[in-house]
Structure formats: C-alpha cells, structure tokens
Amino acid sequence: MENLNLDNYRGVIFDLDGVIYNIINAVKKAVEDVIKKYNLNIDINTVLEEIAHLIEEIQHYPVPKIILKSYDLLKLDFLKEISYMKKVRIAIFLFNQFNEYRKDSGLFEGIEEIIKQLYKKNINLAILTNNQRTYAEEVLEKYNLNKYFKTLIGFNEVSKVKPNPEGLVKIMKTWNLDPDEVIFIGDMTTDIQAGKAAEVTMVCVASGLAKSSDLKEYKPNYLVNNTEELKQLFNL
Ligand SMILES: [Mg+2]
Structure with a gap:
C-alpha cells in the first residue's frame, strides 16, 4: 500500500x-423503511449511493425548501416510475427516518x-x-x-x-x-x-x-x- x-x-x-x-446504517435503515412503506421494487444496493448524495444535498434544507428544491427529486433514477407528489412524500419520509436513525450512529x-x-x-x-x-x-x-x-x-x-x-x-x-x-x-x-x-x-x-x-x-x-x-x- x-x-x-x-x-x-x-x-x-x-x-x-x-x-x-458512521451514518451508513442510518442511511441503509432509512432506505429499507422507504422500500417497505412504499412497496418499491428496488434493490437497496443499487440506490444507496444515489440516496446518500440526496441526503448530503438536502440535509441542510428546512422541509419547505426541500419541496421547493424537489425538482431534484424528479431526477432520481430509482423513483422514475413514480408520480411527483409521491416522490416528494417519499423523500421527506426518507429524510425523517434518516434523522431519527442518525441519532444512534457512532x-x-x-x-x-x-x-x-x-x-x-x-x-x-x-x-x-x-x-x-x-x-x-x-x-x-x-x-x-x-x-x-x-x-x-x-x-x-x-x-x-x-x-x-x-x-x-x-x-x-x-x-x-x-x-x-x-x-x-x-x-x-x-x-x-x-x-x-x-x-x-x-x-x-x-x-x-x-x-x-x-x-x-x-x-x-x-x-x-x-x-x-x-x-x-x-x-x-
Ligand atoms: Mg460525507
């Protein structure tokens, strides 16, 4: 090396x-919750990086700004089949779950x-x-x-x-x-x-x-x- x-x-x-x-488990658990709640047919490993970038991007926004900036959500590949409002709901749910799990990170x-x-x-x-x-x-x-x-x-x-x-x-x-x-x-x-x-x-x-x-x-x-x-x- x-x-x-x-x-x-x-x-x-x-x-x-x-x-x-180490927020890795927090991101993973949040994504698992989203997949379960919204019945999404996706493989967590293929979306993890995209989600991690999204979280990195929106973590400093208050929720109203997330909605205003939600144009970005439309570009998320793994949500491409889903309606706009549902995408926003998914993103906010994801973010809330992440914030909860993050408290247990070390x-x-x-x-x-x-x-x-x-x-x-x-x-x-x-x-x-x-x-x-x-x-x-x-x-x-x-x-x-x-x-x-x-x-x-x-x-x-x-x-x-x-x-x-x-x-x-x-x-x-x-x-x-x-x-x-x-x-x-x-x-x-x-x-x-x-x-x-x-x-x-x-x-x-x-x-x-x-x-x-x-x-x-x-x-x-x-x-x-x-x-x-x-x-x-x-x-x-
Ligand atoms: Mg980082």
Whole structure:
C-alpha cells in the first residue's frame, strides 16, 4: 500500500459524515423503511449511493425548501416510475427516518486515534461539512473530540457548499496555508470534486455509501477502503 508522508503537511480537513461519523446504517435503515412503506421494487444496493448524495444535498434544507428544491427529486433514477407528489412524500419520509436513525450512529472505529495522532504532530485540524456547524459541534462534543479541531465550517459559513471548493479555500486562508500543505479526507464524489478544485491532496475513504469504483473515476490522490487503511496510509 502507498504511503503519504505527513511531514509534508500542516493541515488536515475532515468531512464529518462517512469519514468520522458512521451514518451508513442510518442511511441503509432509512432506505429499507422507504422500500417497505412504499412497496418499491428496488434493490437497496443499487440506490444507496444515489440516496446518500440526496441526503448530503438536502440535509441542510428546512422541509419547505426541500419541496421547493424537489425538482431534484424528479431526477432520481430509482423513483422514475413514480408520480411527483409521491416522490416528494417519499423523500421527506426518507429524510425523517434518516434523522431519527442518525441519532444512534457512532464514530468509525479507529478514527479517534487518527485524529489524536495528527493533533500530536501539531497538524491543524478542521471539519468541513455540508451540514450545520452546530450539528458538527454536537457530534464532536459527544465524543470529546472538539478540542482537537481548530476550525469548523458548515453550510452557513459558505455561499456554496461542496462540490464547490469555497469551504476548503476558506479554511486554508484562516490557517494561512497553501494547498500543497493541506489534505482533505472525504467519502463522496462531491468531496473529491471540491478537493481537486481546491488543489489540495485528496484522500478518499470508500467507507460504504459510495462505491469504490465510482470514487476511483473521480481520481482522488489516494483511495482507501476503511479507517484502518487510512491509518496505514498516514503511517500512524
Ligand atoms: Mg460525507
């Protein structure tokens, strides 16, 4: 396995959901509930990535905006045979179920150790999430990780969320670091797009929602399959 020399870097930016916080079961259970309730004839594995992207996209909207933005729902492949109003109902139900299950989520095993080791090396640490900053604060506080992160950026702190690189650029400016001194760790194709646009070193963790083969197509600098491989990549 490839190695990345951390001595060349002074900042590491983490995505939260899917990298630190394990929401995979929450998404899966929400999708299972939708399939059951609406009697959909679909295979959960084929729609998981699409749903994960939808959740990533709409998680910071209040419900009225979800309805306004529901044009996006019409584009969802797995709902193509279903009427518009039903699609909106399905999306809102899905989102509510996800929010309930998310409360039972935990950290990826081993991620805490990685965060602590990076912190010990005096590397600046940040969270960049398309969710609310307060959500990130709650998760970090719950697991006593808040002291390690110097900077938290949620959707309120940027005018454009990922895949736009604005959040990454903002963090680098705060730290006064150049892109070649910074690593971004994400789990979705939108993270890779943001990382590449910001010209930082992009590390992608294929932790379960997006397929490894799909992530590979977006050409991250490094692609690992789980937290254990991430630890190996960093030689920690
Ligand atoms: Mg994520």
